[in-house]
Amino acid sequence: MGEGKVGLASLKGRHFVDALDFSPAEYDLLFSLAERIVESPEEFAACCSGKLIATLFYEPSTRTRLSFEAAMLRLGGKVITVADASTSSVAKGESLADTIRTVAGYADLIVLRHPKEGAARLAALYSPVPLINGGDGAREHPTQTLTDLFTIKRSKGRLDDLTVAFCGDLRYGRTVHSLIRALALREAIRFILISPVELRLPEVIKEEIRSANPKIELLETEDLEVGLAEADVLYMTRIQKERFFNEEDYIRLRDSYVLTRGKLEGAKGDLLVMHPLPRVTEISPEVDEDPRAVYFQQARYGMFVRMALIATLLGVV
Numbered sequence: 001m002g003e004g005k006v007g008l009a010s011l012k013g014r015h016f017v018d019a020l021d022f023s024p025a026e027y028d029l030l031f032s033l034a035e036r037i038v039e040s041p042e043e044f045a046a047c048c049s050g051k052l053i054a055t056l057f058y059e060p061s062t063r064t065r066l067s068f069e070a071a072m073l074r075l076g077g078k079v080i081t082v083a084d085a086s087t088s089s090v091a092k093g094e095s096l097a098d099t100i101r102t103v104a105g106y107a108d109l110i111v112l113r114h115p116k117e118g119a120a121r122l123a124a125l126y127s128p129v130p131l132i133n134g135g136d137g138a139r140e141h142p143t144q145t146l147t148d149l150f151t152i153k154r155s156k157g158r159l160d161d162l163t164v165a166f167c168g169d170l171r172y173g174r175t176v177h178s179l180i181r182a183l184a185l186r187e188a189i190r191f192i193l194i195s196p197v198e199l200r201l202p203e204v205i206k207e208e209i210r211s212a213n214p215k216i217e218l219l220e221t222e223d224l225e226v227g228l229a230e231a232d233v234l235y236m237t238r239i240q241k242e243r244f245f246n247e248e249d250y251i252r253l254r255d256s257y258v259l260t261r262g263k264l265e266g267a268k269g270d271l272l273v274m275h276p277l278p279r280v281t282e283i284s285p286e287v288d289e290d291p292r293a294v295y296f297q298q299a300r301y302g303m304f305v306r307m308a309l310i311a312t313l314l315g316v317v
């Protein structure tokens, strides 16, 4: 496997907790591998035989958990899972540290989703096997970033020289927090941040982006149409109901943006409309027929990049 092997080998055994745990060059290596898996899945169908991963999901999930499990099964490996904290010893008061040390005795890799920010970092401290953050509260979701960047790369052929508009809940949306920090490390990137004032991207993330890349252009607006006209990528997000402190605020803000076919008329012909899913009301179903809507394809790509990630962290490629 030539040069690729040298680079990928440096990822073996590592944790993936924060989108910046891997460098842009390491992301690119994973994308090359994911591309090979898309092209010739049969070559990889047994590469994880004899290996087992554990998925511990203490928050609701469809795509992240099932795409990890599908990924491992398609690599010829096995999966054990906790899909509901109330059925595990968490309900008896077990600490995360104890759970992780126990599960690491059973599995070769752990994927954790947890409602508390920072839970994955703590878990990684106790895990002798690679620990992947499948989302920790409103903070980070690095494997969604892998999915999102792979989708952009496959569709546009590049990850630089892009105007990327993020729309919706930029305050609590962890997929935005991870993706925007990883994208900021690429060349000639412009961000348009579209949200209600109350749901703006946290200041600390803006500062981090600016200090990582002083040339970055960042425009904030409440107007979806403004952002749409110039965007190469429109990243829509769900208003994160479960992170709100009161129901009234959620109800007031939940329908702030609805992308319709009419609104897309003013957008570029080669725009990519992305969404990590699940969608609620922010993209009207009529948009699904537009060739620029790639969110279901994006969800499928998530499985292939996770195949690449698992195989790499386990050191089997």
Ligand code: NCD
Binding pocket: 063, 064, 135, 141, 144, 174, 175, 237, 238, 276, 277, 278
């Ligand atoms: C996202 C998440 O869980 O943060 N979903 C996903 O993993 N694809 C987005 C969301 O829940 O809105």
